[in-house]
Amino acid sequence: MSIYFAFSDENGGYIRNRNEKFLKSNPYYERATLLILASDWKKLNIKFRKIKEQFYLPIEKEIKWSYIWSLFKYQRNGQNISEKEPFYFLRDRSCNDLIKFIDLSLALLSNLNYIKIIITVTSNKHCLRINEDAILKMHIQENMQRIEMELQNQEDNLCILFIDPVSEEKNRFFRNIYFDLYKQGDFIRHYSHIVDSLNLQYSHHSIGIQFADYIVGSFGGFLRGYKNSKKIFKNRIRPYLRTGNNNEILGYGIREVPKNEEVRTYIQEKLE
Numbered sequence: 001m002s003i004y005f006a007f008s009d010e011n012g013g014y015i016r017n018r019n020e021k022f023l024k025s026n027p028y029y030e031r032a033t034l035l036i037l038a039s040d041w042k043k044l045n046i047k048f049r050k051i052k053e054q055f056y057l058p059i060e061k062e063i064k065w066s067y068i069w070s071l072f073k074y075q076r077n078g079q080n081i082s083e084k085e086p087f088y089f090l091r092d093r094s095c096n097d098l099i100k101f102i103d104l105s106l107a108l109l110s111n112l113n114y115i116k117i118i119i120t121v122t123s124n125k126h127c128l129r130i131n132e133d134a135i136l137k138m139h140i141q142e143n144m145q146r147i148e149m150e151l152q153n154q155e156d157n158l159c160i161l162f163i164d165p166v167s168e169e170k171n172r173f174f175r176n177i178y179f180d181l182y183k184q185g186d187f188i189r190h191y192s193h194i195v196d197s198l199n200l201q202y203s204h205h206s207i208g209i210q211f212a213d214y215i216v217g218s219f220g221g222f223l224r225g226y227k228n229s230k231k232i233f234k235n236r237i238r239p240y241l242r243t244g245n246n247n248e249i250l251g252y253g254i255r256e257v258p259k260n261e262e263v264r265t266y267i268q269e270k271l272e
Contacts, residue, residue, distance in 0.1 A: 001156040003038040004114075006147055007201075007208030008163045010139070011065070011216040014122055016129050023124055028223055031139040032216035033118040034208060035147060035159070040112045041208065047108050048207050055101045061089055062204035065217025068098050099228050102214050106236035109211075116242045118146045119219055119254045123263045130258070136170075137177045138257045144181060144191065146252070150242060151193040159194050162201040164209045171200055223270065238271075 014029035015022065036044070052059055067087035072095045074081050081091045090098065109115050120142045122135055144161070151157040161178075165171050178198035182191050203209040215237055221229025241253030249271060250256075256263040 001158065002154065004035055004151065004157065004159040005038050005041055005208060006033050006035045006143075006159050006161045007206065007212045008033040008143055008161065009203065009209055009212035009216050010164070010166075011213075011220045012124075014124060014127075014132055014135050016132055018124055027124055028220055029122040029124065029135070029139075030216050030220055031120045031143060032212050032219060033143045033147065033161075034212045034215060035114075035116040035118065035150065036112055036208075037114045038160075040114065044108055044112065044211075045207050047111070048105055048210075051101065051104055051108070055097065057101065058089065060204075062210060063090070063098060063101065064203070064210075065102070065213050068095055068102075071095055071098070099232075102218075103232055103236065106211070106214055106218075106232060109236065109240060115240045116150055117215060117237060117240045117253060118143055118150075118242050119216065120257045121219075121223070121254065121263075121267070122257050123260065123266075126260050126263050127258070133173065135257065136173070140174060140177050141181055141186065142255050142257055144178070144194065145186070145188055146242060146255070148188050148191050148193050155192075157193050160199060161194060162199045162206065162208060164203045164206075164213075165200045174198060174200075223267070 008031060010029070010031045012029040013022075013026040049059055057063060064087070067090060070085070071081075071087055071090055071093070075095065081088050120139045122139070127135070147159055147161065151159055163174060166174075175198050179196070182194065182196050185191065201209055203213060218229045218232040218237060222233035238249075241249050243249055244252045250264050250268055254267060256267065
C-alpha cells in the first residue's frame with residue numbers, strides 16, 4: 001500500500017461577467033495539484049528549509065509567487081513599500097534572487113521517488129458566462145478525477161488532498177463539492193483512492209501548498225509569455241506533468257476547463 005499527498009492551489013481569477021479591465025489583469029484562472037508520495041514529504045520539507053537558509057529568508061515566512069511580481073512593480077516605479085503589505089519583509093530583496101530561490105526550490109522535485117503534476121486552466125477570454133461556483137467545481141472535479149485515475153493501478157493506493165483556504169464561505173463550498181463528488185461520483189463511479197474528506201491547510205504552514213503555488217504561478221506566467229516563468233516551467237514543471245499512454249500532456253496533465261478546442265490548440269502551440 002502506498003500513501004500519497006496531493007497539494008493544490010489556485011492562481012488568477014474568474015467572475016461570470018467579465019469586462020476588458022478584468023480580462024487584462026486576469027486572462028486565466030488556473031489550479032495546480034502536486035502529487036507525491038507521503039514518504040517523500042519529509043525529505044522535501046527538510047531540503048526546502050535548507051534552501052531558505054541559504055538565501056537568508058525567514059523560515060516562518062511564506063514567499064508567495066505573487067509577492068515577486070508585486071515587489072517588482074514597487075521597485076520598478078521607485079515606490080516605498082507600505083508596512084501593511086504582506087511582502088514588506090522582502091522590501092530589500094532582489095527579485096532575481098527570489099526567482100532563483102523558487103527555481104532551486106522546484107529543482108528539489110527531481111529528488112523525489114514519485115511526482116505527478118496536474119494543471120487545470122480556464123481562459124477567461126474564451127469561457128462562456130458560466131456561474132463562478134460551477135467553474136470552481138469543475139476545477140476541483142478535474143483534479144480529483146486525474147488523481148483517482150493516476151492511482152487506480154494499485155487497489156490499495158490512497159491519497160490525502162490538501163488545498164489552501166480562501167475564505168470561510170469558499171472553504172465550506174470546496175468541502176461540500178469534494179464530499180458530494182466523493183459520495184455520488186461522476187463518470188468515475190467511486191473515488192476509492194482518495195480519502196473522504198478534503199483537508200484545508202494554510203499555505204504558510206505547508207511547504208506542499210507553497211510548491212503548488214510556485215507551479216501554478218509559473219504556469220500562469222508561461223501562458224502570458226514571461227521569460228523567467230517560461231524557463232522555470234520548461235525545466236522544473238513540464239517533465240513531471242501527468243501524461244497519457246502516448247505521452248500526451250493535454251487532457252492528462254493539463255486540462256482546459258471547460259473543454260475548448262481553441263484553448264487546447266493555443267496551449268499545445270505554447271508547449272511546442
